[in-house]
Amino acid sequence: MYTQIQNPLANAIRFLSIDAVQKANSGHPGAPMGMADIAEVLWRDYLQHNPADPTWPNRDRFVLSNGHASMLLYSLLYLTGYDVSIEDLKQFRQLHSKTPGHPELGYTPGVETTTGPLGQGIANAVGMAIAEKTLSATFNRSGFPVVDHFTYVFLGDGCLMEGISHEVCSLAGTLKLNKLIAFYDDNQISIDGDTKGWFTDNTAERFEAYGWHVIRRIDGHSRPAIKAAIEQARQQTDKPTLIICRTTIGYGSPNKAGTANSHGAPLGSEEIALTRQQLGWEYPPFEIPGEIYQSWNAIERGSEQQLQWEQAIREYAKQYPELAEQLIKRLSNQTPHAFTSVMADYIQKLNDNPETIATRKASQNTLNVIGPVLPALIGGSADLAPSNLTYWSGSVPINEQPAGNYIHYGVREFGMTAIANGIALHGGFRPYTATFLMFCEYAQNAVRMAALMKLPQVLVYTHDSIGLGEDGPTHQPVEQLASLRATPNLSVWRPCCQVETAVAWQQAITNQQTPTALILSRQNLQQHSRTPQQLALIQRGGYILRSNCQTPELLLIATGSEVTLAVEAWQYLTEQGFNVNVISMPSTDTFDKQPMDYQQHVLPNHVRNRIAIEASISEYWRKYVGLDGLVMGMNSFGESAPAEQLFDYFGFTVEKLIQQSLSLLQPKAVINRDII
Secondary structure (H helix, E strand, O other): OOOOOOOHHHHHHHHHHHHHHHHHOOOOOHHHHHHHHHHHHHHHHHOOOOOOOOOOOOOOEEEEOOHHHHHHHHHHHHHHOOOOOHHHHHOOOOOOOOOOOOOOOOOOOOOOOOOOOOOHHHHHHHHHHHHHHHHHHHHOEOOEOOOOOOEEEEEEHHHHHOHHHHHHHHHHHHOOOOOEEEEEEEOOEEOOEEHHHOOOOOHHHHHHHHOOEEEEEEEOOOHHHHHHHHHHHHOOOOOOEEEEEEOOOOOOOOOOOOOHHHOOOOOOHHHHHHHHHHHOOOOOOOOOOHHHHHHHOOHHHHHHHHHHHHHHHHHHHHHOHHHHHHHHHHHOOOOOHHHHHHHHHHHHHHHHOOOOEEHHHHHHHHHHHHHHHOOOEEEEEOOOHHHHOOOOOOOOEOOOOOOOOEEEOOOOHHHHHHHHHHHHHHOOOEEEEEEEHHHHHHHHHHHHHHHHHOOOOEEEEEOOOHHHOOOOOOOOOOOHHHHHHOOOOOEEEOOOOHHHHHHHHHHHHHOOOOOEEEEOOOOEEOOOOOOHHHHHHHHHOOEEEEEOOOOOOEEEEEOOOHHHHHHHHHHHHHHOOOOEEEEEOOOHHHHHOOOHHHHHHHOOOOOOOEEEEEEEEHHHHHHHHOOOOEEEEEOOOOOOOOHHHHHHHOOOOHHHHHHHHHHHHOOOOOOOOOOO
């Protein structure tokens, strides 16, 4: 047994981290140095993984929530045999390297999630643990624990200060996620210095109040103490575990250990030399002796673990062939073949049977069609299921039945979204979440992370405008749509009726590359007739809904509830002899990806008379109407009143739209008010 100073296995992590940060002249050496001993015990004695196959479904998940300690993870990946080389470590924080400043999904084999914004890693881990528990309850049978792994998390003081940790850890305790084990790096140092001036929570009691098993006062540099704590945590059957490890940030540095000076800057060549002497590390930068590397290498053990699991799956398939087939499809994230035909038939049926309903209700109706053919669907709402209408006929809450498909998240918009990211990352599920559009603000950073990682989560946002009425400006979204549309890798749909809502859901489910936000109304919306050709074009994001000629002189572009205004204005203008097209544009980002000839067909360049109509921030639509066009939109916050009064007060009326249209078509024209 090595002493804490003499343990060369942990010191390998320390000096790879020190050397990489020094070479990059940028990074965070303190946390890797402080957590190296914990990582050595966990990764060498317990972690179930196969470096030769980082996507093995039954691997344990490891999440570095304090993502600034990224060199800890990169060192572990190199040492255990992943496709991460010494040269990759030398390229730490350099352009296009496998070792970016914070762990990034898709850049580095073995990185389970993108972490950096503190607290989101633990939230993702809660989602992964939910996914494991729900999948195991669905598919495991006596003698066949085919879904059986732990989720381990490293987190720091900053993660626990962030509010999202309160949201997700509270829910984790309620859901009794016993295979979630978190290691709290209690070094009591943050960027500003000693945390006693701003973080004096009783963390142990806080987590015990959440329903966690808490293991206190573990010496984070004592191998026996760490090992005993992990053994205890793995025996839990009804609680997640928090292991509070007292560590020294920058452990081994004679002058900077235990201070903020080791947190976020290179130690410097002189201090590194002293640290080598202090820890008895006699090797030059980036050199790991062969015997140490071999002691770390996990390929042989991991390959054997995976082979045993694959053999178990084959035996499982003999006894439970249908379950095995479903499990394999779920883990490969395949969309069932039946989904395509079921949705095509349903959309056609809706088109043939017009109904005036709110798009939030149309969404629920669509879920009742999707749910039975998409077993991977798992939904939830932030305590707004009766308003968001996310609960469908086959919904089964997981707090009532572990093999269920619905999560009551409580009032936790941020936590909900980040947990669903973790569920998507785990695999085996297509998560959807829901709240009011206004409250996507609480979840915005988790939405951004979903887009950054290109996770196919469906974000249902109802009560989409001033149309929600009496709740007033605190609940009426104005700038949120523009913000969502400006987010890279996020597809946004604001349908105008039940048909477009069904198409939006269809596109969201078939889109495996990015998250999708569905923006839905509280109020009932009229359904507009469509030809078969128009029906097929909805999926292109924008299409000509009404036209009375081949050469329009005015384009009316609208989304959601405002499409009805455009159609009614079109009827009047057509009767007056004007050539006008109505463009329904439920998804601007989808439309923008269409071939240029199609975009030109819908929005011809030569037609400079354009009006965009949407009860959202006006400025967004300038890119579609140009300098010569007009926008009927919002330029202020809302008010509290019935929806009809608000639309009239803020100018969303057919009369105003006709006036604006005539101001472009015939500036001196007078409206015949009797026709309106």
